Amino acid sequence: MSDNGRMADPVLAPRSPFVGLVVTWAAAAVVAILIGIFAPAALMMTWYAIGFGLCVLLSFTVQLSRGETRGFILRVSAGSLGALLVMGIVSAGFGIAALFGA
Incomplete structure (x- = not known):
């Protein structure tokens, strides 16, 4: 028998990559x-810096x-x-609201 090259497993039902992005963005x-x-x-x-760090870890996970x-x-970079x-x-929305005394 001859070697026909490397064979890869086909992706049968690939998941949508946008689900992970939307989860990260919603969080x-x-x-x-x-x-x-x-x-x-x-x-x-x-706290915004800490929250962003957690979002980067969530995107990675x-x-x-x-x-x-x-x-x-x-x-991962798109999610982050x-x-x-x-x-x-x-x-920025909270900053603008604070300027107008809301």
Whole structure:
């Protein structure tokens, strides 16, 4: 018998990569809203940095549990960047609300 090259297992039912991204982005929105409501003004940016760090870890965990190596770094970075943008938009909303005394 001859060697026909390496054979890879086919992906039978690939999961959508967007589910992990949406989970990370939704968690970032919830964390940012909770920080905006409950954190004292003097420590708000510290809590946003901690919340973003947790979102990066969540993105890594969600994509790692997916079990697919192809595109792993791209998915983790997209989840982290999206979480940063979501948290930035929410915190900007709280900042604008604080300017107008709401």
